[in-house]
Amino acid sequence: MASPMSASRFRDALRAEDVTVVETGDWKHHNRNHKGAWGPVHGVMIHHTVTSGSERTVELCRDGHTELPGPLCHGVITKDGTVHLVGYGRANHAGLGDDDVLRAVIAETALPPDNESNTDGNRHFYGFECENLGDGKDPWPTAQLTAIERVAAAICRHHSWTERSVIGHLEWQPGKVDPRGFTMNWLRQRIKERLAD
Numbered sequence: 001m002a003s004p005m006s007a008s009r010f011r012d013a014l015r016a017e018d019v020t021v022v023e024t025g026d027w028k029h030h031n032r033n034h035k036g037a038w039g040p041v042h043g044v045m046i047h048h049t050v051t052s053g054s055e056r057t058v059e060l061c062r063d064g065h066t067e068l069p070g071p072l073c074h075g076v077i078t079k080d081g082t083v084h085l086v087g088y089g090r091a092n093h094a095g096l097g098d099d100d101v102l103r104a105v106i107a108e109t110a111l112p113p114d115n116e117s118n119t120d121g122n123r124h125f126y127g128f129e130c131e132n133l134g135d136g137k138d139p140w141p142t143a144q145l146t147a148i149e150r151v152a153a154a155i156c157r158h159h160s161w162t163e164r165s166v167i168g169h170l171e172w173q174p175g176k177v178d179p180r181g182f183t184m185n186w187l188r189q190r191i192k193e194r195l196a197d
Helices: 007-016 054-063 099-107 142-159 184-196
Strands: 021-023 043-048 075-077 083-085 125-130 166-168
Touching: 007 021, 007 142, 043 142, 054 075, 054 083, 075 142, 125 142, 142 184, 166 184
Parallel strands: 021 083, 043 125, 043 166, 075 125
Antiparallel strands: 075 083
């Protein structure tokens, strides 16, 4: 069982992994904690935004929209590889997912199919939204992919997790397809190699 790191420690862990971090507004206190607990944390979840334009994407992920108030993640990873911190604490990113998947993440074992939506993921995952249209055609620049790898590795390093604690939204919630354009197995292998350094 892992307690979330403090907001400052989170920021510093990302920077220690050579991530370019931009702090957006009062991100340290922007959260949905009034809706439920934040933690214990068990992993990192990667998403794509289905948006284009960094400024608009960061604003949307910070503020949310009528049906889903922000923050929609902890950090937004834009095409240039910058990580924009938009919130810290409970965030509206994971939604309800599969309890069997959560157990596998905790145990760091192979993931089962996600065929249920019965467990609150917003409580248990750090979340990163990555600027991409999510159509399988929009490119993923090297700088952005490297930043995704580094933020996940930074959190895993802090909590002494392996790459198996990093999942995609599509592995958590039935019907989700994100991130689209690379595989999570490919990303986990990169994270594994980074953690071995």
